[in-house]
Amino acid sequence: MRSARDLGASHGWRLKRGLLDDGREVFAKTGTASEVFASEAAGLLWLGEAIAVPEVVEVGADRLVLSWVRQEPPSPEAAERFGRALAAMHRAGAAGFGAPWPGFIAELPMDNSPAPDWPAFYGSRRVLPFLRMARLPAADVALVERAVERFAEVAGPAEPPARIHGDLWSGNVLWSGGSGVLIDPAAHGGHRETDLAMLQLFGLPYLDRVLGAYREAWPPAEGWLERVPLHQLHPLLVHVVLYGGGYRDALLDAARRVLAL
Structure with missing residues (x-):
């Protein structure tokens, strides 16, 4: 990851917004939550077969990295x-x-x-x-x-x-x-x-x-x-x-x- 900005903490893991070497923006959760991260990644991949979800960029023992979602006002x-x-x-x-x-x-x-x-x-x-x-x-x-x-x-x-x-x-x-x-x-x-x-x-x-x-x-x-x-x-x-x-x-x-x- 080329750069990362800390976004605080949630449920025991750190949240970060980062920029990969290839220019993609990502969202990352880091910590010692390998089973939680693996479960979330599996769920995203499964739901993503049928609805819009972030791309799972990487999942490991100490991190889950997802594509950054650019938000807009609801309508x-x-x-x-x-x-x-x-x-x-x-x-x-x-x-x-x-x-x-x-x-x-x-x-x-x-x-x-x-x-x-x-x-x-x-x-x-x-x-x-x-x-x-x-x-x-x-x-x-x-x-x-x-x-x-x-x-x-x-x-x-x-x-x-x-x-x-x-x-x-x-x-x-x-x-x-x-x-x-x-x-x-x-x-x-x-x-x-x-x-x-x-x-x-x-x-x-x-x-x-x-x-x-x-x-x-x-x-x-x-x-x-x-x-x-x-x-x-x-x-x-x-x-x-x-x-x-x-x-x-x-x-x-x-x-x-x-x-x-």
């Missing part, structure tokens, strides 16, 4: 293109629920081993492991566990595994080239409503345009809006684990809404 037109692109990515599908690489969300490990159906995968690979990590009071744990017991009943019509980003909040959507570019995936074969619910958890510019274009390209199953709390249980648990009790009330509200479906 209604870009949001609609992104909605259609997101539907196409989901339609690209997956071999099963899970992924053939170890999963991570931020620095937290996720079990990507396969499960026979999505409710089983979501409960046993996503919600229950993070519930154990969250160190919540026993009454809170019991409430979420009761919600997990209802997953098969309230998950809606069965769908084949979708190719999903897995951590699709607004910070992981960069506006560039007239659409959205996805970064920092926790990619796996999952349920497409998970990505749609994550977008609604923390908002996104012109989200109504994104969702409207998505629905035109590939309408979600009836009742998908009522199932948003179901799909938000895992990201809310992740935030409880990472950031503490500030997300507890939202988590418990989501669990109660699942029980009311």
Whole structure:
């Protein structure tokens, strides 16, 4: 790398903007996170078969180097293109629920081993492991566990595994080239409503345009809006684990809404 500028730190690794000898601008994460970097690279390569993502320039034991994404202001037109692109990515599908690489969300490990159906995968690979990590009071744990017991009943019509980003909040959507570019995936074969619910958890510019274009390209199953709390249980648990009790009330509200479906 010809030159590099430090951009600070995130989740235990340093972030840098650099210039390669051939003139390409890159973004680099450095640190001792080889499994995390390998997982992110695998996810980017997989998602990149169906949607815009940064190019993986290099991945190693102590670094992940990606092409630099030149950002631009979002627009209604870009949001609609992104909605259609997101539907196409989901339609690209997956071999099963899970992924053939170890999963991570931020620095937290996720079990990507396969499960026979999505409710089983979501409960046993996503919600229950993070519930154990969250160190919540026993009454809170019991409430979420009761919600997990209802997953098969309230998950809606069965769908084949979708190719999903897995951590699709607004910070992981960069506006560039007239659409959205996805970064920092926790990619796996999952349920497409998970990505749609994550977008609604923390908002996104012109989200109504994104969702409207998505629905035109590939309408979600009836009742998908009522199932948003179901799909938000895992990201809310992740935030409880990472950031503490500030997300507890939202988590418990989501669990109660699942029980009311």
